[in-house]
Amino acid sequence: DAGITQSPRHKVTETGTPVTLRCHQTENHRYMYWYRQDPGHGLRLIHYSYGVKDTDKGEVSDGYSVSRSKTEDFLLTLESATSSQTSVYFCAIRKTSTQETQYFGPGTRLLVL
Amino acid sequence: AQKVTQAQTEISVVEKEDVTLDCVYETRDTTYYLFWYKQPPSGELVFLIRRNSFDEQNEISGRYSWNFQKSTSSFNFTITASQVVDSAVYFCALSEAQGAQKLVFGQGTRLTINP
Numbered sequence: 001d002a003g004i005t006q007s008p009r010h011k012v013t014e015t016g017t018p019v020t021l022r023c024h025q026t027e028n029h030r031y032m033y034w035y036r037q038d039p040g041h042g043l044r045l046i047h048y049s050y051g052v053k054d055t056d057k058g059e060v061s062d063g064y065s066v067s068r069s070k071t072e073d074f075l076l077t078l079e080s081a082t083s084s085q086t087s088v089y090f091c092a093i094r095k096t097s098t099q100e101t102q103y104f105g106p107g108t109r110l111l112v113l
Numbered sequence: 114a115q116k117v118t119q120a121q122t123e124i125s126v127v128e129k130e131d132v133t134l135d136c137v138y139e140t141r142d143t144t145y146y147l148f149w150y151k152q153p154p155s156g157e158l159v160f161l162i163r164r165n166s167f168d169e170q171n172e173i174s175g176r177y178s179w180n181f182q183k184s185t186s187s188f189n190f191t192i193t194a195s196q197v198v199d200s201a202v203y204f205c206a207l208s209e210a211q212g213a214q215k216l217v218f219g220q221g222t223r224l225t226i227n228p
Binding site: 031033035040041042043044045048050056058088090092094100101102103104106107 | 117119146148150156157158160163204206213214215216217218219220221
């Protein structure tokens with residue numbers, strides 16, 4: 001158990017609606033990441049955080065914003081959801097205690113109609 | 114830029130056969146990490162192995178083995194005597210060894226083990 005939860009686990013929303021996904025960790029790891037998984041693309045990095053209020057962009061950051069006001073929570077926001085953002089979203093933490101390995105949460109399946 | 118290629122989109126074998134999943138990577142970094150993750154039908158991502166670029170020793174864990182060859186930029190994964198429970202999508206990934214260590218994933222290989 002990597003000590004990561006994601007909420008909600010499933011969400012259906014409409015185009016143009018704001019959506020926020022939450023990632024929560026119980027172990028106070030410094031680095032947290034958001035990835036999206038799409039067929040034919042594997043997983044791609046959206047944003048990551050290296051501490052409270054410290055975030056940076058990944059490969060596919062357009063249309064997404066993030067916030068980290070507490071060590072344990074990393075929020076991903078779709079300001080105005082589009083159908084191209086239909087995907088499975090995974091949060092990850094990096095555990096330095098296990099040789100700098102990223103462990104993933106259970107994922108959030110998002111459908112934008 | 115870093116890139117990971119898993120050329121095998123889908124593989125289907127009969128139980129007890131050996132199967133090798135290929136992974137080829139590109140990077141300009143001199144030090145880096147390579148990973149394999151498993152995604153079973155339930156959808157979670159399970160970490161299998163991490164390899165440092167300076168350690169080319171092959172690794173064996175039960176029925177699983179990994180062959181890292183820097184000369185060919187490959188990090189292949191072999192399952193010996195496959196079982197139905199090995200059916201999953203397998204991802205190879207690469208990260209820089211410093212800083213954010215952002216993961217770059219291959220497209221994944223869907224492995225089906227038939228009874």
